[in-house]
Amino acid sequence: MVRVALRIAHGCMLLVGVSALSFALLSLSPGNFFDQLRLDPQISPDTVSALRAEFGMDRPWPVRYVRWIASGLRGDFGYSVSYRCPVGLLLWPRVRNTLLLTSFATLLAWMVALPWGVIEALHRGEWLERAGSVVTAMLLAIPELLLALLFLLFAARTGWLPSGGMFSPSAAGAGLLRVLADFAAHLLLPMLVLALGAVPPLIRYIRSAMTSVLDSPFIESAIGHGIPRSRILYKYALPAAANPLISLLGFSIGSLLSTSLLVEVALSWPGLGPLVLEALLARDTYIVMAVVMLSSVFLVLGNLIADLLLYWSDPRIRAV
């Protein structure tokens, strides 16, 4: 428990540091929302100054930072100057949508990559491994955005799948099964794009971890003792290879909010991606800050989960 408490405290300190640095960088970077208003000749400079004062943007950035922290603790995360509402109201539905998409995509990626990587490691030097390497190399070479656009083209041309959004208007008010089927149809393309982008590096990492373990002397020793191959795989090799894979899983969890932004924009998934893009273009600082902080929270959470899983799965770590 002490260990967990220390890790959480460490994570909180890290978040404070990230928030301060991000806020400072965003505040000090040139341009803001009100610079665009100044370009409008119908808006007087006095009006712009008054608006700046109203939104507290005339204060020094450390003062604004403290006020933003207080707002964040209330769940508001500041005020959006372009949407004229607390950022929290915009954020949570989008976070939910992004997490839905990335969770399914991450699950699918791991379900494909784990057995694939293990099989490649077991069949090193054979045609199976070579064929797998060709496929992963091809997938790695295709940019995620291009994949998204290709899938979009496919959906638009065939009409077999929706080409954007999360639900069809016709599904509103329909039964649960119909709604779920509609959701699944909308989810499929962006989920596939994200999973296909995540699978190749996962396979390579898993194959490398397994190969390293399978070459170990203790595996050879087990073979020499006549221990069956299946037992060696499940009781010896996989647990030994688990540590780097658990760290990788922690990273996968940590990037749940950040990996899908481009794909969401390309495939019109109503997640954080389009919101962040609009906020960046409009220089709406607090929305960007909120997304940065949430992503950081997930990174810290992902690492914490990985640490706890390592502690649970590896008795040598518990003994330290």
Added chain:
Amino acid sequence: MAGEAHRVGAGVGPLLSVRGLTLEYAQRRVFATERTETLALRDISFDLESGKTLLLFGTSGSGKSSLARCLVLLERPREGQILYKGEDLLSLGRKALKSARREIHLIFQDSGLSLNPRFTVEELIAEPLVIHKALESQREIDKRIRTVLNQVELGQGFLERRPSELSGGQRQRVAIARAIVLRPTLLILDEALSALDLSTEGQIANLLLDLQEQYSLAYLYVTHDLRLAGVMAHEVAEIRDGRIVRQDMPTIVLTANLQPVS
């Protein structure tokens, strides 16, 4: 007597007979189109009697570890026979091979790497018993584990430790315990004492001699160091470039000038 089998000690028949063993490794260099074969073992032949020790020495790269690995089928030779109690291990079916594997064990030089780092000492020693279903009840398994632990002079307090919590000598004792828990007849010691300090080396050597006397164990002791030859070996063979070039009694090998064999 290079290339000829030599009987170690007298008896009904040798426990282990190796005939014409040849092993090659195939390599392909980067950017090369052809594979090159390297002969690690060339026409190796020798016999080993039950309860005796054959010490096989040679320099690094001479093929001694390759031979050790062949005998436990971690490598498949290109040619030759490995006759254990008259049966060729290379042509045995799975069931018969599993039975043979109960009786032949390889102890590696670095036991820290050859022991599963996640297993406790108890799990490491119990594993062969579980795999080969050697004992019927958990109580018998526990009793056997305690017995072999005593035999290798480790206390019961070591049962819950893991390899990383043991010294080099203790790890080697655990490796020996794991090897003898199934009451084998042949142990292949691949530089098993080389990584130990002198004092520990002497202790482990004495332990091996005691176990040999107790269980009539045969040892094939592979090493680059002749220091223990006079103490442990009944016969000494030299391996060079994959061939056995010299084989004789330890006193003769130790006192003779080691001239290159023509």
